[in-house]
Amino acid sequence: MQTVVLAAGKGTRMRPLTDRRPKPMVPVANRPLVAHTVDAAVEAGASWIFLVVGYEAEPIREYFGETYAGVPITYVRQTERLGTADAVRAASASLDDAPFVVLNGDALFDQDGLDELFDGGPAIASVRVDDPTQYGVLDVDDDTVTGIVEKPADPPSNLINAGAYHFPAAAREWLDVPKSERGEHELTDVVEHTIDRVDVRPVPLSRWLDVGRPWELLEANEWKIAELADRHGSTTDAASAESFDGTVSDDATIRGPVVVESGATVREGVTIEGPALIRSGATVGPNAYIRGTTLVGQDASVGHAVEVKNSVLMAGAAINHLSYVGDSILGRDVNFGAGSVVANLRHDDDPVELTVKGERVSTGRRKFGVVLGDDAKTGIDTNLNAGVTLSTGATTKPGESVTRDR
Ligand code: TTP
Incomplete structure (x- = not known):
């Protein structure tokens, strides 16, 4: 499975720890944060990793090299930090005409959940939380995602978007979404297009951590x-x-x-x-x-x-x-x-x-x-x-x- 890992964020919420290193390179146990994501992706079946880099990209390249754990790495430069859909769009020219997975490079995922995301058809990983109002929340009907709403006052479920997606090949054509209210081209809008056209499964994660602060x-x-x-x-x-x-x-x-x-x-x-x-x-x-x-x-x-x-x-x-x-x-x-x-x-x-x-x-x-x-x-x-x-x-x-x- 070709896998896009988003690692072009600035990590402004993590300052001063990100003054001299990109957030994906902050240390978590014995490796940088993003290496845990990449390791989990490789374990789940990633055959090619497309690392989208931007701010302070050099240490990321140095760490992973051209192949990592036997998997080839392609670096894609996102010149301006215009949003997650823009980041995937930067990678899309390098992708084959086949399904692809996208992972936020600053989140930790449990391995079983990620395995399930990679297997089968289009899917979006989610986590159940007590208060979903500050997240993207999934609307789910039986085993299909029917919608995704950002920071809703009246959330349709307790399942939030965990930043891990399995897209069909055709989604490469749907990445050109307009800017959202917060001024970014967002992958959640691409998810909206996807659920309008194909069945998307919610994949529950038992453990997940978004590392922002x-x-x-x-x-x-x-x-x-x-x-x-x-x-x-x-x-x-x-x-x-x-x-x-x-x-x-x-x-x-x-x-x-x-x-x-x-x-x-x-x-x-x-x-x-x-x-x-x-x-x-x-x-x-x-x-x-x-x-x-x-x-x-x-x-x-x-x-x-x-x-x-x-x-x-x-x-x-x-x-x-x-x-x-x-x-x-x-x-x-x-x-x-x-x-x-x-x-x-x-x-x-x-x-x-x-x-x-x-x-x-x-x-x-x-x-x-x-x-x-x-x-x-x-x-x-x-x-x-x-x-x-x-x-x-x-x-x-x-x-x-x-x-x-x-
Ligand atoms: P965010 O957490 O929204 O942004 P960030 O990592 O820059 O952190 P901060 O808000 O503290 O500045 O990003 C989510 C993921 O998407 C993260 O892995 C970085 C990545 N990303 C890109 O690769 N390109 C982009 O243009 C944006 C906005 C995010």
Whole structure:
């Protein structure tokens, strides 16, 4: 099945984490986000991948090369970000006269659901949610989709569009849709054309995650680190040092599923409660505590008397002395000054808010810490309040208490 993967988005809602990398390349467990989508597509039967790229395309090309997992990759450049239908239209000249699948490159799909989408005829993947009013909602009659409505006040069902479509060959002729109210050429309008002409099945997904905002990156890592660690990590309570590819001290305590990649070092006195992934070149300890689904990225370091809980540390991030980091995302080469501490809970117990595109929005999480852009550095003894974002390269002074974004 020829498969178009949409990866030309800007990821503006994920800033500052997308200042220096396209959103498809943000790290999720041991690969970039879009690689999980491509892997799932290959597993489901993709025979050729058409990657639509735009903003910061080079790292995507470098990662996948000309073939990936034995499947040829064609890169299609979308020159202007004019919408998802425009993105597929950019790819359509390269497609054969045959059915094709389109996947949003910034979503995670469960494998069984994707397998079902690829098998059989035209289909659209959907997820059942409690409140569908902020999504594209499917109208379904028996086993056929009869309509799709954007953000309806009175939704026809609880099934939302999950951004994965199986189109008939003829749909290549239907991609030229006018701009929608929000000024984009949208694939949902192409779906409307398709359901007017052929039967389209709804394919229910049991698990799905649209990764648009920073806390969803945390959720993506929670999903994929747990999956990876369950597959490869030690599941015994007291794993022996030999169970790991990396170097693990006999005096470290590892509980639950943990992956320590080759070239990573876990020193004496460390406790890691999985799921966790310690990537190559990373060092942990001595005497550090890691818990609650954490990614320690390549060459990152977590030093003496540091506790890291449920967080993502991108490559080269360093928290070396006497710190606490909880429910947070630290960009590449972030440096925590000694004694810097993150708050991840409000005293009124309300969900923590974060700035997304200039507005404070609820993360929906009672526990959420901070987001630090690449190269941000805290002075010693900095306190970072829950929901604070530090932009790329930002610094704090020693002893500062940071309660606002900078
Ligand atoms: P969005 O999530 O709507 O856009 P985005 O990824 O740029 O994020 P943000 O809104 O934070 O800036 O895009 C959905 C998917 O479609 C995503 O995989 C990116 C892709 N896309 C394109 O490839 N081309 C486009 O013109 C648009 C609008 C999206």
